[in-house]
């Protein structure tokens with residue numbers, strides 16, 4: 001029994017159960033590989049995430065919560081510095097679970113610092129505009145970089161550490177810097193121990209994009225006021241409920257298998273759809289997870305994202321009638337916490353009285369069912385991943401579901417879902433043009 005209901009009735013016209021059945025043995029084989037190998041503790045083993053929700057103990061949760069209390073007590077703003085897997089998980093949770101306008105709420109309503117993300121691009125406009133917001137504000141910074149060498153966060157760290165030191169002095173600034181990094185090879189780790197910064201460790205056997213159940217994401221979440229214990233409990237439950245190696249009993253493996261079946265039939269692009277703007281970064285997190293895990297060796301479903309109904313007014317035309325190489329996966333939440341009733345008017349001037357008494361959730365839901373039907377009838381297979389509600393527990397559950405599906409999907413695709421060699425190519429060219437000393441004799445790719 002799983003908290004997630006996977007509905008692929010609107011993908012079925014594009015394949016049959018026999019095709020799913022043919023993947024059963026392969027799925028069992030990869031499941032064993034995942035669950036047996038993950039017990040090996042070594043930096044080269046990238047499977048630490050499989051057991052991470054169980055491995056993280058109360059002591060670590062308490063440490064994260066204590067540090068987050070300090071930030072809450074002495075800072076108006078937390079600046080989160082990181083890129084890729086090092087920031088997307090935390091941002092996904094904060095945006096999905098906290099108020100849509102968290103940073104704009106009055107302090108009494110927010111009861112947590114404002115949270116801004118930087119170091120995820122090289123834009124001086126973005127960075128300078130953020131610096132403007134710090135004027136006369138107390139702030140702290142959390143630098144998240146597993147390698148400790150990624151250029152974007154490294155530049156942001158230099159800039160924001162300077163600002164902190166100018167404002168508070170080196171000694172006091174050091175109490176406002178929180179580092180999350182690997183403890184084996186990261187230069188950030190040695191900087192942190194020299195300067196006395198509070199440090200959280202990203203386990204060596206968990207890659208950045210699988211790090212959401214580590215301090216990389218849990219610390220910013222805790223600062224925003226999310227109950228991180230609930231996030232972890234959701235993930236533990238997912239781990240326990242999604243442990244069957246049999247496709248028929250495991251929705252995570254059904255999703256992985258269906259993606260592969262559709263891919264082999266020429267459906268090479270997947271759009272992850274949500275009907276809540278606050279899920280934007282959850283879909284961005286998913287995009288990074290699947291793109292880096294599967295897109296290699298000239299293979300892989302191309303993952304992209306959309307927020308409906310917003311994007312129905314841009315992408316909708318293409319999805320309905322453009323190239324038929326797409327499929328959609330929709331995150332559907334049965335019960336959203338907030339709702340608004342459409343009130344009756346006296347004169348029905350806007351001709352909306354047929355909706356009087358209905359709720360916006362009801363209407364959003366009708367948009368969803370209309371879209372799934374229209375798009376699948378138009379030749380776009382549709383998969384629905386349904387969760388009961390969006391809270392910390394279900395967020396943790398859903399994210400673990402996607403991590404497990406992604407690893408299985410990569411294995412079925414015949415690629416290594418835990419490396420990302422292609423990301424290095426642009427960095428090499430950039431470093432050669434920037435004349436970084438180690439690259440003096442290197443050639444552009």
Ligand SMILES: O=P(O)(O)OC[C@H]1O[C@H](O)[C@H](O)[C@@H](O)[C@@H]1O
Nearest residue numbers: 084085086145146147150208423
């Ligand atoms: O945490 P870092 O070492 O700074 O890495 C941040 C990101 O860098 C690269 O883009 C990798 O491909 C990502 O997987 C990683 O999440």
